[in-house]
Amino acid sequence: MVLTFTRLPNTLNSFRNAIAFSNKVRFLATKPADSLFSDLTKSVDEKNKLNKNNNNNSVAVADENDAATIQYVSPENDSKLQEFLNPKPYLTINTLLTPLKREIYLANVSKNGFFKNNELTKLKDGNSYTLKLTNDQIQALEPSIYLRSWRIKASIKKTNIVLRALKDLPLKKAITQLHFMEKKVARDLVEMLERGVKDAEKMNYNVDDLYIAESWVHTDGSWVKRVDCKGRGRAGVLTFKWVSVRFLLKTKQTKNRLAYLANKRDSQKSVSSFITNGKIRGNAPGFYRW
Template identity: 40%
Template sequence: MVLTSIIPLIRRGAAMAPRLAPRPTVGMARQFHGGFALRNESFFGEVTKNDETKVQETNTEQVDPSNITPATDKALQDKYMEEARAEQISAEKYISPLKRKLFDLNVAQHGFFKNHQIVRDPDADKTYKLSLTVNEIDALEPSIYLRSYRIKSSTKKATVVNRLVRGYTVKSAINQLHFNPKKMATELERLLKRGLEQARKLNYDEEQLYIHALWVGSDGNWQKRVDPKARGRTGIITHPYVHLRAVLRTDLTTKRLRWERDQAFLAAKPSSGLNTEPLNFSVRPYFRW
């Protein structure tokens, strides 16, 4: 009974919080750099203006606190989503918007990314020659970075399984791992299934998704134990913990890599049976003796 009466009060209090307090207009020099003045779309006039509409909206809403679950609590979910976005690793945080746009245009034009090509931006009515570094291409191409949880196993045991499926398409890798009796096979299968689910959400082609990279790392905090031996000696028994990391990529990467290989092949000089390198001494048309 007490709870039901208190919760609306708390919520109302929370809704009041974002109301802007009147700010002094003394420190103008600071505000040139801050985004605060720009947020109100005017430099001086609306600094002290309250955001009335926002407050009214929340007050008119009739919310039954007993019906609120974490999943239906919009404020909570919004906050969590914001946090998750901040933590998410994505190309938007590291590559400039223009490069991203040009990359997308390039992909739309060729079906996959071709480096050092001329791209036309129809919005700005400009043409660019887009040259990206290998790392930039890696970041911009669609990929799924998978991180497993803590696994009680060792690097040696994990590597045996990793080598089996490295480079496989995700689906055939899952197929192989499902019938492998090793523990790490089960762990890896679990991880890849998570990746498959993410790919489905991102609308990637599941069939073409492949394991671009797969490695194992120490997960730290290994436990150690005394191993008593004869004649007053001791050994140390370590309990290793590892994690798996995988990068899944789509056929966009496969196609680009094939194209690059073809280009390299075309650009290569034709091979001749004899040595065509210049001689390593000065050649004169006369005898020196």
């Protein structure tokens, strides 16, 4: 009997190749410097050595020319931030009036101390003009400072008590009064009015001429409510109130104009009398007996 193995050579070749591959893998895995995939990736030890040499255990600094880098800018050197925090004043005289009207307005104010409607004003060129403005235009042209607060931890009722005490007070006197008030909201209002003093210096206003013309207090509408736990299973509602305050500061120019208009209204009032021009008949009424 004769046995024939036709596929034996192929089986031996595949077995030999498998043994050679396993020896090669064992040799690669035992190499200390390289990994199993040394041709594709670098070892961890080499990466650590490179990082230690380049960075020296410090944070890497990006190149300034790289557009994706984020560079630190201090708040003092940030131009956009400074423009937002310190906006330029809105010059109403240059925007609301033409050059001729502006010259007439300034000449009228320098002559009377405030603006008078329909008054003949003589300019430097020798010509005389009259200028008529509405009440809203006059108020917009007069120098003023608008202050707006942040969120203040107080209620509208408590803040109104303080604001009524500051009505029509000079700015410096109002700051002094707030320093001696025992109300908690007075501390925040002092900081607001002190900002008004700095704004007046920037706009070249006389601080001694400023006074509090108007003030408002309102809520921002986002009050927080919490549960107020009480005894015997009862509960209430705690409301944390926040308000915002606004001031409008004006100068003596506005106060002098308002005083002039009040005197003018009083002088033009008709005198009321109960005595008639008719003849007296019969007994004289009571207002004739003196």
